[in-house]
Amino acid sequence: MMSEIIEVSNVRKDFDGKRALDDLSFSIQAGETFGFLGPSGSGKTTTIKLLTAQEGYQSGSVQVFGNAVEALKDPKQMKRIGVLTDNTGLYERLTVDANLKLYCNLYGLSYSRIAEVLHEVGLTGEESKVVSKLSKGMKQRVTLARTILHKPELLFLDEPTSALDPVSTERIHCILRTLNEEGTTVFLTTHDMYEAERICDRVAFLNKGKIQLQGPPRTLRVNHSDSSILLLLKDGREQLVGQNPEGAERIREVIASQQLASVHSNEPTLGDIFARVTGKELF
Amino acid sequence: MTSIRRIQAVFMKDYRDLLKNAYMLSTAIVPLFFAFMLNQEGEIETTAAFLPIILSMVIVGSFIQAGVIAEEKEKNTLRGLLLSPLNTTEIFIGKSLLSTVLSIMMIVAVIFIGNISMPDQTLLAAAATLISLAVFISLGTIVGLVSRTVMETSVIGIPVLFIFGMGEIIQTMIESELVIDVMGYLPDQQYGQLLLNLREGQAVGEPFFVLSMWVVVSVGLTILIYKKRRFD
């Protein structure tokens, strides 16, 4: 079995002469959750469109499931992926059930799958509700239910939690983790560094159509850490000390004087690293 | 492979949706009012006799179709369909079926309510009606594809209504022979002429041919625009 599910090399994408993606290269292994982290306009949605054969590209190569991405246009291959676009819509006048029934029929699934998938997204008992009456977070979970209805091997999610409240976000994260544990490969885009850090095995920083940096969040943070140590004192003050004799002396002092409340490693957040690498904030 | 099940799924969804859509439902019954208003006592000797049928095709075939297509784009549901196993044929047939069925129902109702005297050659008349309906549904699909919202379809759709549905009336207001001649080739005129010829026992080869050309051109154009606009 191929372990590389997505393989992108040296892809360039222009819109009417304007560069949207530049020399993009990355690969995603089966079972991974891979996050594209970038500010607005950096090319996240465009990347998903390329990976799902909604858009062509000028040069380079995009392979999905070991074949050129165009193979996804074959409905048999299309069934292997699930796509939640940044504005995926539901039929607002119809019930949750009617929305899901449509897709059951399109994928040739039995209606019993509806109860299953609603259970997965925590919406059991809501099937007869009209979509327009649901909260934003519930709608997004129905959309997710529709996206995973046919149990895709590979899931594309374009900013799945943007504009959701923290509780709904947490719910979606929980669902995504479960799906990933069950073997689904997930490609998601976000401009939320916490999201990237919490659910992604690896992230890539995208800025102006270019990947600036990629790797596991933990590794990125350790590599960009200046290895200084943050001391929190009992009176609420903070002190940053280096890993050197002066630092050691300072730590000894605060411990001896019983001033120390806690010790922290001073790793940068993904947002800090992004800002350092691109000179830009994530928002 | 084209799947009946998938086409039926889209149709059933559209049907359920229509039942909840007051705007579309009220639009759908407009032709009935025209039929009442234009109720024919005696037999009208011109193509105007068939105006209520043509209006049904424009209002239900074109307008409702345009609305149904534009709404899929406006609400971002079309993308979901495009990323599902539906192929292009299934999307086209599935998305046209409801307005086709609705148009046929309205045409039949309008014929009875308006006392329209149809030709005795029912089969030929029905064939001509279906061919013309295909043209109007294609026109509606095009309007739906180029509109970004349902509201926009009424704006873009009004000229279509005038040119393709009111040719009969416009012709009486125009002086230029040339324009009148050219307008004579519009599908509504050809359809009216065809039914009139049938009724009077004259040849119908030419209008059938012109209408078939309209089908080829409008369906071809629809597919072209669809390929360009579907992922917008």
Ligand SMILES: Nc1ncnc2c1ncn2[C@@H]1O[C@H](COP(=O)(O)OP(=O)(O)OP(=O)(O)O)[C@@H](O)[C@H]1O
């Ligand atoms: N259809 C299009 N035609 C022309 N330019 C486009 C098109 N789609 C995207 N672009 C341009 O490509 C660039 C990348 O856009 P993209 O939508 O991929 O960004 P994004 O990272 O998804 O942003 P956001 O966080 O706002 O969703 C932008 O400069 C955008 O203007």
Ligand SMILES: [Mg+2]
């Ligand atoms: Mg985007």
